[in-house]
Amino acid sequence: MILAPHLIKVKKKEVGLPHISEATxxxxxxxxCWEKEDELYNDGGAFKITARTSEGIIVTLIADNYYGYSKKEVKTQISYAANLLGNVEEEHAGGAIAFPSYNLGDGFADWNQFAENHLTFDEMVGMYGHIMEEMPEGYAIDKTYRDIIYVPESSVFNLVDQKVSWEKQDKAFSIRLNPKCTYISPAGYKVRMSKNPYVPSWRLIGTAAEGTFCHKLHCFGGWKIGNFQVHQRCHHLWSVFHCRL
Known part of the structure; x- marks a missing residue:
């Protein structure tokens, strides 16, 4: 990294830019490009030039008297190195997948949640039968995690009776509602028992199948105006904002 604030006085012609008659x-x-020989590069304003190679070699020249840019450039170079290495992130970046969960009370039989993707139990077994052990009563147990139970889309949870019940071929079936197990519908909706941390009672907790990816903003300093901090450069998972004052 080279800090060279005096380069703002370099002329366009001196750095090899073409005359306007030869420019694209x-x-x-x-x-x-230049029309008059005394025209300054970038109109005499601050600028940064960076050269990068696929091996991760970076050379940056900063022509400005705001030396805080050096800190920002270090963070930029760390991010570039992290991207080249793969499966890592720069220190200030991060995220989490949040799955909405709800207190279902003593009972649950929400067909909208169970059939959200219109997948039936038989179709689910056809797609993922290799990871589950199907039972003749019409439910299945995960082969790796025995506390995960796959239940039909018509399942009804009753905490008072401690049962999960459903119908199959006009016959009623049920299994015990176990506080150590998690029950998953064909739509991916999960139901489990949870003890209330404040009172001596239990409730059913439902968790949606689709989560929201929350990514922490990755910022590189900025300017402070009054009580507001204006970030010059912020990276987000979906967007890149460039704000210049």
């Missing part, structure tokens, strides 16, 4: 349309649009 893009060079004209970006101001990367």
């Amino acid at each position: 349309e893009r060079q004209k649009r970006d101001g990367m």
